[in-house]
Amino acid sequence: MKTVVIGSGSWGTALAQTLADNGQDVTIYGVNAAEVNDINENHKNSKYFAETALNPVLRATTDLSVVKDADVVVLAVPTIAIEPICKEIDPLLTKKAIVVNVAKGFNPKTNERLSDVIRRCISPDHLSSVVSLIGPSHAEEVVIRQLTSIDAVSQNDADAIAIQNLFSNKYLRIYTGNDEVGSELGAAIKNVMAIASGILSGLGYGDNTRAALITRGLQEMIRYGTYFGGKEETFIGLTGIGDLIVTCTSVHSRNFEAGHQIGSENTVENFFRDNTKTVEGVRTAKIVHEVAKEKGIDMPICEEVYQILYEGKEPKDCANDLMIRKLKAEF
Structure with missing residues (x-):
């Protein structure tokens, strides 16, 4: 061929x-x-x-x-x-x-x-x-x-x-x-989670925080993906949790790298001024924010990343706000 x-x-x-x-x-x-x-x-x-x-x-x-x-x-x-x-x-x-x-x-x-x-x-x-x-x-x-x-x-x-x-x-x-919807949505949204993971790393948080981010981020991916017809089991496969783990933990990830800069500086200003690389999670965060708001899909991590990227919220405040949300059962 x-x-x-x-x-x-x-x-x-x-x-x-x-x-x-x-x-x-x-x-x-x-x-x-x-x-x-x-x-x-x-x-x-x-x-x-x-x-x-x-x-x-x-x-x-x-x-x-x-x-x-x-x-x-x-x-x-x-x-x-x-x-x-x-x-x-x-x-x-x-x-x-x-x-x-x-x-x-x-x-x-x-x-x-x-x-x-x-x-x-x-x-x-x-x-x-x-x-x-x-x-x-x-x-x-x-x-x-x-x-x-x-x-x-x-x-x-x-x-x-x-x-x-x-x-x-x-x-x-x-x-x-053959789950095109679930696979593509998972592969896209994990880039937003990778930015979040990099931000947390830049702020100085460690393994406990990253494990929580990946786990709760996966729930947001499932929530969003199944709303549009993706299969839940897809998100525990390679295009879901697999892609999420590698992108949220690797120095090779442009999205993680971007997040790390933003977190370590506690501002998005220098990233947008200096970045020359393709960081897909930046555009994806805006799209997910808009669609989730329209459809009423609860995406708290994605929402905080959007607030940082597009509304100037300080990363340290986003991390705190995620932790003090109303308490609830995990599932």
Whole structure:
């Protein structure tokens, strides 16, 4: 199967290398000529992985027409870029392709889940199905072939199995799933929880606090996800608790890193002034706040993160306010 990975960033590069390791026909498309040249000439992506050597057969291009006859197109771009890139590749595709999304979040303008965005923007004649390849994974570890397990989630079981077989090897194990709603909502909301976890760490709180945050954060993910039709059991799997744990505890997590800066400075001001990275939880916090308010879904942790990011509330006050809420039973 011919696969094109759109996005020469960290996750796109790591996944493309996995396919190269598997002997697959894979090409990375990137808009940054320096990154593309680095991959082709030096077998590195120095911007993201310093001196890590990539599989020497891996190739990249700045020519988007490479998608023309692809069997699989992997979208390894930020959520804000999903809609425009889908509209750009649609007229270039010459047959039905499996479109694999690896971003975690929502359309920032419409609040749609990303699978719905892809189905809206790519014509049925060019789309076999959408598969979400998501779960507890950091590109920094996959690129050096550390053992990792994630899910291929789709409404089309056959395509999910095809992607499972395409990517799986001795260091990357893929499970399949069909709860698109629960998996995508869990994978998105955990980024907000990771910001919260980083904030608490920056404020100086330790393991007890983080364990409570992860546990109560999972309840918010379940509450939100099941409201929209997700299955509760999905949230105790890789795209739920698995993704939540890795993102809330790892220095590789951009969302945790952002939260840690905000917490240690007890303000969001410098983060918004200095940040140049994609931190998906920032936009997701706003969307979850708006939807939860409209639907009456109780999301106290997400709400406090929203208050910090968008209304200037001091992080230390948010932590205190969560602890002094009205007491209740856990379940």
